[in-house]
Amino acid sequence: MGYKVVVAGATGNVGREMLNILAERQFPADEVVALASRRSLGTEVSYGDKTLRTRDIEGFDFTGYDIALFAIGSEPTKKYAPLAASQGCVVIDNSSLYRYDPQIPLIVPEVNPDAVEGYAKKNIIANPNCSTAQMVVALKPLHDRARIKRVVVSTYQSVSGAGKEGMDELWDQTKAVYNPTSDVPPKKFQKQIAFNVIPQIDVFLDSGETKEEWKMVAETKKIMDPAIKVTATCVRVPVFVGHSEAVNVEFEDFLDEDEARDILREAPGVMVIDKREPGGYVTPIECVGDYATFVSRIRQDSTVENGLNLWVVSDNLRKGAALNAVQIAELLGSRCLKKG
Template identity: 65%
Template structure:
C-alpha cells in the first residue's frame, strides 16, 4: 500500500529533512505534495533524485491526502491542523500546538507506540520537542528496568533548533568576528558566536522558560507523570545536534555496567562510552545519523541510586523529521490509517 503525502513547510530546515527521510526510509509514497506559503509557490525542493514544486498551502485541497507532515510553526498548525484532520488526512505535527492536548497522542515510537491508538480522535499526532525526543529514548529503557524518580537535565541546543534564521545568525556573526565586522545580534537576544545563551523560548512566572517546561511536561505525558524533572535549556554555537547532560535518580541501585547493557539493547540507542580522550559522541559525530547516542555513563555519588550520562542526537532528524516519519510508519504498520488508493507508483 502507498500514501499520498503532503509536507507543510517544505522549504524550512525540518521540512527539507522530512523529504530526505521519506526517501531514505523508502516510505511508501504514491504522490508527494510540497506545501509552503504563497511567496514560496513554485520554489523547487528535492525529493530523492527528483524535484517537486511547492504549492500554496492556502488553496490546497487536503481531502485528497492521506498523511500531512506539518512543520511550519505553531501558528500555522493551530490554524490548519484541525481543519486538515476533519478533511480526513492524518496530521503529524512538529510544533508544540497540540502536544499537551489530551485528545492528541504525543509519540516517540521507541517509547510509547501503543498511544497511536488515540490518533483517530482528532486525526492529529504530535511530535515532541527536539530535546525531549532524544531524552525519552534514553530514559525509557532505564525506567523500565529501575523506576526513575527524578532527573536533572541541562541541554546544549544547536542553532538549527531555532530554524534557518538561527543558523544564519551564527554563520554571519562568526564571519563578522573573524573579519572585525558587525556581530550585533539580530535574531538571538545576545551574541551566539563563541558564546552560550542560558535562555530558549520565553520566561514564565516561575523563572523557567517555556522550552524547559515543554521538556518535563512532555516527558511526563509520554513516559511517567510521577517523574520529577528540573531543566536548564542552553543555546550553543553548534549548527546541528543537541546534547544533554542528564542526572537520574532511580528507586533502586543500578550500576553503570547494568545501564550500558540495558541501553545497548534498546531501540534507537547507540552506546559509545569508553574512558578515553575520544570515547564519547559529540554533535559533529551525530549529525546526519538516526541514533540517539549515550556516553559518559557513571555513578552519581551525591544521591542514592544516581547515574549521570551524556545524550547526543541530530535534532533535525530524531528530534524532528525522523521521528515524524517513524510516526507515519507506525500509523501504517498498526493499521491506524489506510491509504485512499493502494497501488505504489511514485508520482511527483
C-alpha cells in the same frame, strides 16, 4: 499501493529533512506533495532522486491524502491542521501547538508506540520538542528496569533548533568576529551567539524557568510517566546541528552502570559509544545525519543512593524533529491506516 503524503513547510530545515527521510527510509508513498507559503510558491525541493515544486498551502484540498507532516510553526498550524484533519488527512505536527492537549497523542515511537491509537480523536498527532525526544529515547529502557524518580538535565542546544535564521546568525556573527569592520548584532537570539552560550531558549515564565525548560518537564511526564520529577536548564550553544544533554537520573531501585550500558546497547534507537579514554564519547558534529540517539559517559552518581549520569547527543533536525515525525507516520501506517 501506498499512501498519499503531504509535507507542509517543505522549504524549511525540518521540512527538507522530512522529505529526505521519507525517501531514505523508502516510506510507502504513491504520491508526495510539498506545500509552502505563498512567498515560497514554486520553490524546488528534493525528494530522493526526484525534484518537487512546492504548492501553495492556502486553499490546498487535503481530501484523499492520508498523512500530512507539518513543519510550519504554531500559528499556521492552528489554521491548517484542523482543516486537514477535517478533510480526513491525519496530521503529524512538529510545532508545540497540540503537544499538551490531552486528546492528542504525543509520541516517540521507541517510547510510547501504543499511544498512536489515540490519533482518531482529532486526526492529529503531536511530535515532541527536539530536546525531549532524544532524552526519553535514552531514559525509557532504564525507567522500565529501575523506575526513574527524578531527572536533572542541562541541554546544549544547537542554533538549527531556531531555524534557518538561527543558523545564519551564527554564521554571520562568526565571520564578523574576524572582520573588525563588520558588526552583526543579535536578532534571532537574545545575545551574541558566536563564541558564546545563552542560558535562554524561548520566553521566561513566572516561575523563572523558560518555556523550553517547561516543555521538557511537561512532555517527559506525558510521554513516559507523570510521576517522574524533571528539572531542566536549556542553553543555546554555537553549534550548527546536534543537541547535547548532560542527564542526571535518580532511580527508585539501584541500577549498576554496567547493566545500564548493556540495557541501552539493546534499546531501540540508541547507540552507545562509551569508552573511558580521550575521545571515547560522541559530540554533536559526529551525530549529524544519523538516525540514532547516542549515549556516552555512563557512570554512577555517588551523591545519591540510586543515581546515574549520562551524556546524550542527537541530530535535532532528525530524531528531534523530521525522523520522529516519519517514524510516527510509519507507526500509523503499520497499526492504523490502510494503504491506498
